[in-house]
Amino acid sequence: MRLGVLALQGAFIEHEQALQRLGVDFTEIRQLADLEHEYTNKNCKLDGLIIPGGESTVQGKLLHDLELFQPIQELIQHGMPVFGTCAGLLLLAEKISNDERCHLATMHITAMRNAYGRQLGSFFTEAEFKGLGKIPMTFIRAPYITEVASDVEVLAEVNGKIVAARQGKQLVTAFHPELHNDQHYNDAVHAYFLQMINE
Amino acid sequence: MLNNRWELNKNLAQMLKGGVIMDVTTPEQAKIAEAAGACAVMALERIPADIRAAGGVSRMSDPKMIKGIQQAVSIPVMAKCRIGHFAEAQILQAIEIDYIDESEVLSPADDKYHIDKTAFEVPFVCGAKDLGEALRRIAEGAAMIRTKGEPGTGDVVQAVRHMRMMQAEIRRLGSMAEDELFEAAKQLQVPCELVQYVHENKKLPVVNFAAGGVATPADAALMMQLGAEGVFVGSGIFKSGNPEKRAAAIVKAVTNFTDAKMLAELSEDLGEAMVGINEQEINLLMAQRGQ
Numbered sequence: 251m252r253l254g255v256l257a258l259q260g261a262f263i264e265h266e267q268a269l270q271r272l273g274v275d276f277t278e279i280r281q282l283a284d285l286e287h288e289y290t291n292k293n294c295k296l297d298g299l300i301i302p303g304g305e306s307t308v309q310g311k312l313l314h315d316l317e318l319f320q321p322i323q324e325l326i327q328h329g330m331p332v333f334g335t336c337a338g339l340l341l342l343a344e345k346i347s348n349d350e351r352c353h354l355a356t357m358h359i360t361a362m363r364n365a366y367g368r369q370l371g372s373f374f375t376e377a378e379f380k381g382l383g384k385i386p387m388t389f390i391r392a393p394y395i396t397e398v399a400s401d402v403e404v405l406a407e408v409n410g411k412i413v414a415a416r417q418g419k420q421l422v423t424a425f426h427p428e429l430h431n432d433q434h435y436n437d438a439v440h441a442y443f444l445q446m447i448n449e
Numbered sequence: 450m451l452n453n454r455w456e457l458n459k460n461l462a463q464m465l466k467g468g469v470i471m472d473v474t475t476p477e478q479a480k481i482a483e484a485a486g487a488c489a490v491m492a493l494e495r496i497p498a499d500i501r502a503a504g505g506v507s508r509m510s511d512p513k514m515i516k517g518i519q520q521a522v523s524i525p526v527m528a529k530c531r532i533g534h535f536a537e538a539q540i541l542q543a544i545e546i547d548y549i550d551e552s553e554v555l556s557p558a559d560d561k562y563h564i565d566k567t568a569f570e571v572p573f574v575c576g577a578k579d580l581g582e583a584l585r586r587i588a589e590g591a592a593m594i595r596t597k598g599e600p601g602t603g604d605v606v607q608a609v610r611h612m613r614m615m616q617a618e619i620r621r622l623g624s625m626a627e628d629e630l631f632e633a634a635k636q637l638q639v640p641c642e643l644v645q646y647v648h649e650n651k652k653l654p655v656v657n658f659a660a661g662g663v664a665t666p667a668d669a670a671l672m673m674q675l676g677a678e679g680v681f682v683g684s685g686i687f688k689s690g691n692p693e694k695r696a697a698a699i700v701k702a703v704t705n706f707t708d709a710k711m712l713a714e715l716s717e718d719l720g721e722a723m724v725g726i727n728e729q730e731i732n733l734l735m736a737q738r739g740q
Contacts, residue, residue: 258704259467259488280705303464305488305524312486312704315697336464349523363523369547370570372457390460391525391547429460 251447254279254288254296256322258312260304260337264428268440269300271431276300282317298331298419298447301338303390303426306363309337310353319354326356331419333443339422340393347396357420358399365394365411365424379414380405382438387413387425394424414439421446458572458592461525461547462656465489465593465679469669469700470658472496472683474514476521482686485696489525489548491681492518497554497601498684498723501733506556509537512544519544527574532739533559535568542571548593549573551586553738554600554683563739566590576660578611578736580618580647581637585740587655588640594653596677597736598661601684603725605662605671607736612659612675623651661736664689664722666702666715673706690720 253269255262257278269276279285279299288296299322301309313319326332326342334342341353343361366372372390379385380403387408395412398404406414406423413424427439468488473479479490494510495503509530519526525547530537532551537558541549551564553576566573567590576597577583583594596615598608622633625648634644646654659672660681669680680703686696698715705711 257467259486261463261466263466264463281708281711304466305464305468307483307524308468308486308488308700311484312701315486315701316704368519368545369458369461369525369572370542370545372461374453374457388457388460390457390464426460429463 251275251297251444252277252295254285254299256299256301256309256338258304258316259308260302261426261428262300262302262304264426265300265302265335265440267431268428268437272437272440272444274444279318280316282321285318285321294325294330296330298333298443299325301332301334301341302428303336303338306337306340306353307351310341310351313341313353323354323356326354326420329419331421331443331447332356333421333440335423335426335428336390336392339395339424342420342422343395357417357422358402359395359415359417359422360397361393362396363393364391366392375408377406377408377413379439382442385427385438386430386432386435388429389413389425392424395422416446419446454570455567455590455592459655461572462574462593465525466656467703468679469696469703470527470679470681471686471696472681473518474687476517478687478692479518479521481693482696483522483524485693486700487524487696488679489527490518490522491527491529491550491683493529496684496687497735498603498688499601500554501601501731508555509534509540512540515541515546516544529555530564531555531558533557533562533564535564538564538569538573542569546571551575551591553597553735557738563589574658576736576739577615579614580622581639582740583615583653583657584637584639584643584647587643587653591655593656593658595658595660595681598659598663599728599731600661600735602662602728602731603664603685603688603723604728605664605668606728608659608661608663608672609675611661611736612672612677615657616676619647619651619653622647663699664725665719666698666712669699669702670706670712673703679703685723688723690722695719695722
């Protein structure tokens with residue numbers, strides 16, 4: 251298995267470290283040439299893509315500027331598994347309730363940016379994630395999901411707000427699983443994504 | 450695990466990595482910076498080059514002006530307080546700033562003590578010239594470090610000097626024997642646990658950006674290749690001929706900092722860079738403020 255990690259801005263190294271701990275091969279996507287490098291005969295050989303936390307406005311702009319937007323959007327539309335955390339969730343959301351911009355828009359969810367307010371609203375909690383039990387969740391100027399379509403499965407809620415969801419091969423979390431590497435947790439959400447790829 | 454503010458505050462800095470934090474003085478400039486791809490903005494009344502030109506005492510910005518910028522953009526907003534001026538920091542926390550820069554760019558309020566940053570909920574970023582200074586600020590509660598460089602000059606030499614110094618000292622600690630770390634902690638005037646952390650992880654326990662004198666995409670790429678995890682650009686953008694274009698080029702340069710071909714394209718037709726002042730020509734070395 252070989253995954254792409256979108257490495258335009260944000261906490262992509264933390265995702266790479268999680269993949270290393272799980273023994274999964276990966277490559278950084280910083281520009282179009284990095285993605286083209288993964289193609290043979292017009293077929294992308296990557297088994298999945300991770301879109302990290304960071305600033306969605308920055309990553310969204312760089313996707314366009316570096317000509318990655320269209321190829322990545324098409325790959326996801328054609329079924330490439332994708333896992334977005336925080337800003338990654340916003341990039342995949344079809345609609346952002348408090349922002350006229352939307353980005354890849356491949357997932358039938360409406361998200362709210364900075365839904366918990368500024369940095370003083372950032373928090374840590376432990377909550378139930380469907381199939382994984384209670385897991386640690388760190389929210390940093392995080393969004394949450396306000397609406398989901400019928401083809402979207404809700405995987406976790408915190409205080410009645412949806413913070414993790416799945417639609418086909420697309421997985422999003424409003425929190426940052428990549429920030430936790432304690433032994434009890436064992437990169438459970440990343441492992442969940444790998445299992446999704448293999449299904 | 451508890452709701453540890455320092456941990457959460459460090460995490461926010463992790464989300465800023467690979468990004469460019471830009472100095473802005475008006476909501477209009479903040480919008481330009483956000484549209485150009487800034488991952489955060491630093492709200493201040495005067496950019497360092499103008500502070501340098503104006504002279505006199507330089508203080509925290511008007512909270513109204515900062516609030517105007519908070520309303521104009523959706524990305525994190527930072528603001529500066531004077532070294533040691535914990536009342537200014539309390540005010541910035543009260544308006545829910547995302548990050549406080551306890552900054553040598555402003556006139557220091559205390560020539561001996563820095564702010565006890567552990568007493569705050571909001572995160573702090575602090576400048577450092579070397580590893581000892583960086584670890585002292587972290588011991589005081591800073592959740593992010595930046596090199597001091599020499600603000601408002603457009604001259605990258607001091608940022609390079611500080612980053613090289615920090616990286617060299619990190620390498621030195623990394624190669625020490627365990628029993629040598631106690632003496633190293635004594636020399637650096639920092640807690641032993643922090644020295645232990647650097648020895649084991651071969652990096653600072655918090656994110657480390659470059660700042661002070663970055664004016665071109667090449668400067669940004671240089672700092673990233675020297676080990677910075679992102680850059681602050683102050684006077685370099687809005688003191689240049691074409692701020693939008695230069696800002697966007699620096700953002701792209703930070704993402705693809707090892708691709709010289711792309712850097713060459715990004716460096717084309719940027720208009721006039723800020724004029725800048727050489728190290729030898731300045732009277733006031735801001736980097737000497739705070740140890």
